[in-house]
Amino acid sequence: MPRGLILVATPIGNLADITLRALDTLRRADVIACEDTRVTARLLARYGIETSLLAYHDHNAARRRPVLLDRLRRGETVALVSDAGTPLVSDPGFKLVRAARDAGINVTAAPGPSAPLTALVISGLPSDRFLFAGFLPPRGAARRTALGTLATVPASLLFFESAGRLAATLADMATVLGPREAAVARELTKLFEEVRRAPLPELAAHYAxxxxxxxxxxxxxxxxxxxxxxxxxxxxxxxxxxxxxxxRDAAAAVATATGRPRREVYARALALARDKPEDRRS
Known part of the structure; x- marks a missing residue:
């Protein structure tokens, strides 16, 4: 096993999904840095691994990073895991990787599960080109603005989302991106895994x-x-x-989504608004 910092993919759902290489790495590492020690402890207990754990997450990363780097400089092996899936996908690990690289420390990975990739390949949507955009902003206006910047990307788009914001996010997607085909994948690789595929407006209506x-x-x-x-x-x-x-915001969002000149789209939006008696804010 190589020394240095090793990024270890852990199961998304079923603990039995972990790879033999990942188990060997976790067993032989000097310390395991993880998001939540309680989550990783359950995995280690399942396979009788006694390697010590050190919490490394958003709230303590700046404080813990020098500790881990010091251990790496002394020649120890640090295994970095997330709560589920591949590390560095929506977690603070990239700063540790960058610092280790800058210090000349070897960095490698024991690859394995990834929730976005799993969702993509079982969605039935185009997988030749894709963009993972993580979590969108929680507030509607900022979320629609962020979606507008992605509207013309010629690839499938992948997002994480919380259950409580799902319906609102799908509605904003339908508004900004139009009636594109989409899929909502949840509980991936678990007993109640579900993939629901439909145009965005239908998905928004269903979850609402x-x-x-x-x-x-x-x-x-x-x-x-x-x-x-x-x-x-x-x-x-x-x-x-x-x-x-x-x-004004509607015209900007649609201009971005369609690639039409903003002035042209704004003029058409004005015409549509004039045709309707209800008040439109400009």
């Missing part, structure tokens, strides 16, 4: 009616259609956006 589901969630959204939007498509996108946003 059904309420927050249980489990950890990955959303996969199909790439944008390559064909240019028709005038009818533009009007439909504006109508959806105007139902949720001010006129």
């Amino acid at each position: 009616a059904a309420g927050p589901p249980k489990g950890e969630i990955v959303i996969v959204v199909a790439p944008p259609e390559e064909a240019a939007a028709t005038e009818a498509d533009l009007d439909a996108a504006l109508e959806r956006a105007l139902a949720e946003m001010s006129l």
